[in-house]
Amino acid sequence: xxxxxxxxxxxxxxxxxxxxxxxxxxxxxxxxxxxxxxxxxxxxxxxxxxxxxxxxxxxxxxxxxxxxxxxxxxxxxxxxxxxxxxxxxxxxxxxxxxxxxx
Amino acid sequence: xxxxxxxxxxxxxxxxxxxxxxxxxxxxxxxxxxxxxxxxxxxxxxxxxxxxxxxxxxxxxxxxxxxxxxxxxxxxxxxxxxxxxxxxxxxxxxxxxxxxxxxxxxxxxxxxxxxxxxxxxxxxxxxxxxxxxxxxxxxxxxxxxxxxxxxxxxxxxxxxxxxxxxxxxxxxxxxxxxxxxxxxxxxxxxxxxxxxxxxxxxxxxxxxxxxxxxxxxxxxxxxxxxxxxxxxxx
Numbered sequence: 117x118x119x120x121x122x123x124x125x126x127x128x129x130x131x132x133x134x135x136x137x138x139x140x141x142x143x144x145x146x147x148x149x150x151x152x153x154x155x156x157x158x159x160x161x162x163x164x165x166x167x168x169x170x171x172x173x174x175x176x177x178x179x180x181x182x183x184x185x186x187x188x189x190x191x192x193x194x195x196x197x198x199x200x201x202x203x204x205x206x207x208x209x210x211x212x213x214x215x216x217x218x
Numbered sequence: 219x220x221x222x223x224x225x226x227x228x229x230x231x232x233x234x235x236x237x238x239x240x241x242x243x244x245x246x247x248x249x250x251x252x253x254x255x256x257x258x259x260x261x262x263x264x265x266x267x268x269x270x271x272x273x274x275x276x277x278x279x280x281x282x283x284x285x286x287x288x289x290x291x292x293x294x295x296x297x298x299x300x301x302x303x304x305x306x307x308x309x310x311x312x313x314x315x316x317x318x319x320x321x322x323x324x325x326x327x328x329x330x331x332x333x334x335x336x337x338x339x340x341x342x343x344x345x346x347x348x349x350x351x352x353x354x355x356x357x358x359x360x361x362x363x364x365x366x367x368x369x370x371x372x373x374x375x376x377x378x379x380x381x382x383x384x385x386x387x388x389x390x391x392x393x394x395x396x397x398x399x400x401x402x403x404x405x406x407x408x409x410x411x412x413x414x415x416x417x418x419x420x421x422x423x424x425x426x427x428x429x430x431x432x433x434x435x436x437x438x439x440x441x442x443x444x445x446x447x448x449x450x451x452x
Contacts, residue, residue, distance in 0.1 A: 122271065125268075125272045126272045126273075128299055129272055129277060129305070130328065133305045133308070133328050133329065133331040134309065136317075137328045138317065143313070145314065150314070153311045153439075154442075155408065156308070157311070157337075157398075158408050158411050159436075159442065160307065161398060161399050162399055162419065163416075163430075163434040163435045164391070165395040167420055169392050184386075187389060187393070188393070191392070191396045191397065192400055195396050195400035196401075199401040201236065205393045208392075212386065216386070
């Protein structure tokens, strides 16, 4: 029974990922739809990472002793100045670890 | 132009390397899933099968809790559909880039299309060359491998490990996404998108809204799209 459910779940998840990659699916994206979808990257990535930074146990944590916030600010400045993923992740992580050792 | 296998292998390794922070960031969740599944009475094989064939992160954790609580099949599948709904958006976004590739590429990249792989899909030329396809395969495949290894560790050693989700490894997700988003803010419309996404996602997260991620994403896209229209009409 469990394997039956696992199989159904796999089917749902895979369908959600694969469906629109299938060319024979009769969906044509017009210019407006493409313009709209152009914003999906920044929109979804921001929506995933901001709650990690600012929300703890369903509460807003804007305090400067919030290591996620302090390190995120450093990472934002690093990303802005260097446009380099390695510098950004590296510097942000160093600050995050320093927070933990104080 | 003929490119040899070494070049493709290098592209795949580059993908795996770029994915590394994200692969590490989900370690606590993979371990948590594995140990939780065993605690809830699933066999080792079933627990590993979740990660190997469902490959779904939050969906897996919610599903085992629901199954253990004897929830109806409909509830289980519907919850999965709600949580996974954002992937339809990823597929739509990448449709024009991927739909022309062979079935083998479509199936494998489709299977691997997680939040994390989508995050690394923002490059202007992503999926447009064979080299870029191998890059994505290396990124997505290494993440799949990592998720399954973390699950295995959770299954085998879960009960004896402390809660790793408080370690802060998820900061790597935040840092990587910042590194990907910030340089893409080159216009007012993208700036507005990011601000709306940030405010909405934090608000919905505080409200503990189940569909908060997809709602805030769509709201932010609408805002960016509108500003873009307004900019062009001036």
